[in-house]
Amino acid sequence: MLNVNDLHAFYGKSHVLHGVTFQIQPGEIVALLGRNGSGRSTTAKAIMGLVDWEGDLSWKGAALKDKKAFEIAHMGLGYVPENRDIFPTLTVRQNLLLGQKGTGKGSRWAFDDMFGMFPRLKEREHTEAGVLSGGEQQMLTLCRTLMGDPDLIIIDEPTEGLAPKIVELVGEYLKTLRSKGVAVLLIEQKLTIAMAISDRALVMGHGSIVFEGTPDSLRQDVAIRKEWLEV
Numbered sequence: 001m002l003n004v005n006d007l008h009a010f011y012g013k014s015h016v017l018h019g020v021t022f023q024i025q026p027g028e029i030v031a032l033l034g035r036n037g038s039g040r041s042t043t044a045k046a047i048m049g050l051v052d053w054e055g056d057l058s059w060k061g062a063a064l065k066d067k068k069a070f071e072i073a074h075m076g077l078g079y080v081p082e083n084r085d086i087f088p089t090l091t092v093r094q095n096l097l098l099g100q101k102g103t104g105k106g107s108r109w110a111f112d113d114m115f116g117m118f119p120r121l122k123e124r125e126h127t128e129a130g131v132l133s134g135g136e137q138q139m140l141t142l143c144r145t146l147m148g149d150p151d152l153i154i155i156d157e158p159t160e161g162l163a164p165k166i167v168e169l170v171g172e173y174l175k176t177l178r179s180k181g182v183a184v185l186l187i188e189q190k191l192t193i194a195m196a197i198s199d200r201a202l203v204m205g206h207g208s209i210v211f212e213g214t215p216d217s218l219r220q221d222v223a224i225r226k227e228w229l230e231v
Helices: 040-047 069-074 092-099 111-117 119-123 134-146 164-179 191-197 215-220 222-228
Strands: 002-011 014-024 029-033 052-059 077-080 152-156 183-188 200-205 208-213
Touching: 002 040, 014 040, 014 052, 014 208, 029 040, 029 164, 029 191, 040 052, 040 152, 040 183, 069 077, 077 134, 092 111, 092 134, 111 119, 111 134, 111 164, 119 134, 134 152, 134 164, 164 183, 164 191, 183 191, 191 215, 200 215, 200 222, 208 215, 208 222, 215 222
Parallel strands: 029 183, 029 200, 077 152, 152 183
Antiparallel strands: 002 014, 002 052, 200 208
């Protein structure tokens, strides 16, 4: 579904990604792991057309080169950035409405689905998003992206700064996506949640993929974890 082949990305003259290659299949959760500065967020931004890149990126056989971010989103890719990017003066419901693609007819998701997964959002439906807690804002960002009915959702550090109970909720949310046929590229530092829910794990180091395999094989690879993941 998503094919990333020999991807190089740049910030000005700074060469950040060095030949990144991987694929994501429908309904698959792939964890992209690594330390800060390894290139994980840049990989997400390159896929979404937010940084300069070279190589081959394709989505369902269609090349993504020269596509703008909104065009890529309309093709069925959703992106949840690390900084959440909610609209603080709009209510929870208005934020969700902005994420909806078209009329919502035929969509896998509706307001009731969002409020069913995260009842706290239902309680705060008419509250301005800017006064929500960090966990509530994260829930809102995830749900707003989902309202666009993507076939792949790229999520950057969704559990950063969240309480353990909210982290568990996010994990259940991601498994619900998989059950609906939505693929997930999960960028995470917390190995516990990533290893528990992902089908495959990728480890990045210095802008390259240094490991690809199952969570079990990563657990057993002490050398990789020690060199590229553990502090």
